[in-house]
Amino acid sequence: MSTTHPTRRVAIVTGAARGIGAATAVRLARDGFAVAVLDLDATACAPTVAAIEKEGGQALAVGCDVSDTGRTEAAVARVADELGAPTVLVNNAGIIRDNLVFRMTDQEFDSVIGVHLRGAFLMSRAVQRHQTAAGWGRIVNLSSSAALGNRGQANYSSAKAGLQGLTKTLAIELGPFGVTVNCVAPGFIATGMTEATAARTGVTFEEFTERYAKAIPVRRGGRPEDIAQAVSFFVREEAGFVSGQILYVAGGPKG
Known part of the structure; x- marks a missing residue:
């Protein structure tokens, strides 16, 4: 198993056009990563890419529907071709379709599960090939304190709770290949x-x-930068013995 890696590692951050994703992409660039900025619309990623490049970092805007198998595979292949093999993945992409359960439609439920949970699965499956080949990798999934339950968010809460289970399972499966998998759950x-x-x-x-x-x-x-700090910790070299963990970043105790 290889323990060598390129001078500049490559990170993918999904849902990185704005908010937590944008702050995380900028932070990882400051940490020395080349960053693929993924969102549904590549043009929406321009401000994040510009912020990274202004500070001397390297970034690539990629449009991708993370709930679509073909598009996730193509996006990861493009990142590998243009930036290098991605060994860090931050699954942040998400949408909300809030409604009380008796009003919630099938589409409102399925679309939220599709982006948050299916999207994280598809991206992780595509990226882990590069991570296991390198013998090193980091995956950070963005859950939420809503995983503990939140009125009007049966879809979102279910997706965010599912991400915690996905995190622990991937940590078990990918750990032997030098890959850690952790979860940040914002308040x-x-x-x-x-x-x-x-x-x-x-x-x-x-x-x-x-x-x-x-x-x-x-x-x-909380501020998006608060979450970016937590992600930055999980992906660093020194965090290699931390895996399968759920970190609530909520200004107080949760869970």
Whole structure:
């Protein structure tokens, strides 16, 4: 089993056009990775790529529907061809289709499961080939405190709980090949997705944020950069004995 790797490793971050994904892509570039910035629309990735290149990093925008097998395979192949074999994967892509269960449609349930859970599976399956060949790799899945249950999010909560099970299983299967797999589960983070949730509940985002902050022990909402810091820890060389773990980054105890 090889223990050598290229000078600049290659990372893929899905859902990286904005929010947590964008912050994570920028952080990993600062850590020395060449970063493939994946999102549904490649043009939407331009600001993230520009932010990385402005600081002297290397980035590639890739459009990809992570719920589609053919497109994930093609995206990973393109990254390997243009940046190099990817050995770090951050599965962050996600959507919300909130509704109470008696109103939730099949499509609302399936689409959320498809992007979050199926997408993480498809991307992990494609990338692990490069990781196992290199004898080194890191996968970080983005779960959520909603995995513990959240009103109006039967689809999202199910997907995020499923990601925790996927994390532990992949850690067992890929560990012998030098690959660690961990999970970051954010609490309340100020992103476009939480703004959409605020709109759904009929309050302003400021009111929504203040309400959550009062219930958080550190008395503030989270920022995308808070999550990027946690991902940065999991993918570093020194974290090689940490695998199969779920880290709640929520300003207080969860789980």
